[in-house]
Amino acid sequence: MISVVVITLNEADRILALLKSAAFADEVIVVDSGSTDGTRELCGAGGARVITHPWQGFAKQKQYAMELASFEWILNLDADERISDPLAAELREMIRDAPPEVCGFSMPRLSRYLGTWIRHGGWYPDRKVRLVRKGCGQWKGGGLHEKLEVSGKIQSLSSPILHEVYRNISDQVATINRFSDVYAEEHAGAGAWFTAIGVFHALGKFLECYLWKLGALDGTAGLVIAMNSAWYVFLKHAKVWEKGLNYKES
Secondary structure, three states, X not given: OEEEEEEEOOOOOOHHHHHHHOOOOOEEEEXXXXXXXXXHHHXXXXXXXXXXXXXXXXXXXXXXXXXXXXXXXXXXXXOOEEEOHHHHHHHHHHHHOOOOOEEEEEEOEEXXXXXXXXXXXXXXXOOEEEEEEOOOEEEEXXXXXXXXXXXXXXXXXXXXXXEEOOOOHHHHHHHHXXXXXXXXXXXXXXXXXXXXXXXXXXXXXXXXXXXXXXXXXXXXXXXXXXXXXXXXXXHHHHHHHHHHHHXXXX
16 A cells, blocks of 8 residues: 655646656645645645645755555655656556565656756666655755655666756756755855866766766757756855855855
């Protein structure tokens, strides 16, 4: 028996794909933090149990959602993800035969961006622990790095979660700006030397994504990913430097 849990905020344009893919589950729980675009209404009409809960940060919000689940196995998803048909079948089979010491399962995540399934550049297999036995998992972490920790043995699945990672390039750029702001807040006052390191770090990131991890094989999408990955690395260092200026002035 499987519960699917997901947190949402203004995901009306893509939540239905998730709900459709989760039809195999025994329940779907959506914890919404104040959508204004009809997300909650769509989820309710799609058969999900919808709870409104104020935003507490990624880890705490996901933990809250997970604790609402009724069934023994809980599958944690993001609103921009969906379950492939092979993964749904594999999940059912594996939990049926899971011994008591197995408390979680990891699975690869395959992302699509700019009309292309991205299999290189460090984006795949992007393995995630998302399926956990009730009472055996805890979401931990702050800022941008929440992680589901499992108290027990974890087994690997082979079929992927499908991930619609960004709506478009503008969405990726907005995410880069938002994430670099969080990074800068976490490292405020670190010093101007961060900027010098950032130049070399950004260049290294481009080479890593595009050449070493074969992002070039993903075509133009791979080039966009490598360039934006490098830009994110430089931008977060530059914003730390900027915070350092403000820190000195105060």
